[in-house]
Amino acid sequence: MRTLVFDIGNTAVKYGCFEANGLQETAAGLTLEQMPATVERLRPDHVLVASVAEPTAAWAARLQPLLKGRVLEFGPATTRLPIRNAYASPRTLGADRLAAAVGAAWLRPQHDTLIVDAGTAIKCDWVEGGHTFRGGSIAPGLRMRFEALHKLTGRLPLVDMPAAVATPLDLIGTDTPSAIRSGVLNGAAAEVNGLIEQYQALSPRLAVVLAGGDAPFFQPRLKGHIFVIPELVLLGLHRILVHNVEN
Known part of the structure; x- marks a missing residue:
């Protein structure tokens, strides 16, 4: 069975085409108007x-x-899931958070997993026992932090991410741009490491899964096996x- 999934974000569309459970093709930056052409080219079953x-x-x-099979609209509060959703307000739950939880549960059945999804926002979510989404935390992402410092102050400049995200960062900024980079980037890494430690206190055998567009920045800066x-x-x-096609 060939499937095609579209993840419509705040700024662009990302898609993934799967054969069985293998990802065959993916791309980001698609516009909504390009979605039909992608369906016609890849000819998925669903x-x-x-x-x-x-x-x-x-x-x-x-x-x-454009296809013989099914088009499923994913609603976190309405779509049938292969895991239990224990979130208290499912109608306000982001589709990306719940989808990441399903992916983590499928990869690590019967294991506690912490998902660190570093994108527009930094989301840390706990999947208990490989079968239950419990919830977690949402914080501003890296670019949002840079933009907030610029927009909500009178004189601080808008600072960009470093070109090489794995390059070590100075702790002590020696001018305003480097001080902002230290505060935003070192602070975000320390924040996520602190959350990981708290979750590990709840579940010592916890696995940590890192995803999202800013994963390359966080990967060398998070402690333990990721x-x-x-x-x-x-x-x-x-x-x-x-799950919905087969059940």
Whole structure:
């Protein structure tokens, strides 16, 4: 079975095409208008559309005539899942957080897992026992922190991420841009390491899975053994689609 999943974000669309459980093709930066052409080119059996940005009904209706199978709109509060969702307010839960939890549970069944999804926001979410999504935390992402310092102050400049994200950072900034980089980047790494330590106190055998666009920055800066799975959200969306098609 070939599946195609679309992850509609705040700024662009990412897609993943799977054969069985193997990711065959993925790309980011797609526009909504390019989605039908992607379906026609890849010719999937079934499609899933998930969004953290806007309703998906119109896009599902537009894509359905292009294939014989099913177009599933993923709603965290309404779509059947292969795991239990214990979040107290499922209607406010981001599709990306829940999809990442499904992906982690499929990869590590019967194990506690902490997901660190470092993208527009930094989300740390706990999957208990490989079967239950419990929730976690949401904090501003790296670029959001840089932008907030610039926009919410009178004189601080807008500072960019370093070109080589794995380059060691000075702790002590010697001018305003380097001080901002130290505060944002070293501070974010220390924040996530602190959260990991707290979760490890709850579950000493906890596995940590790192995903998201800023994973390359965090990977060398997080303590302990980290599983880096950049396409965790796409994998979770694929498993959700398969679960609904087969059950």
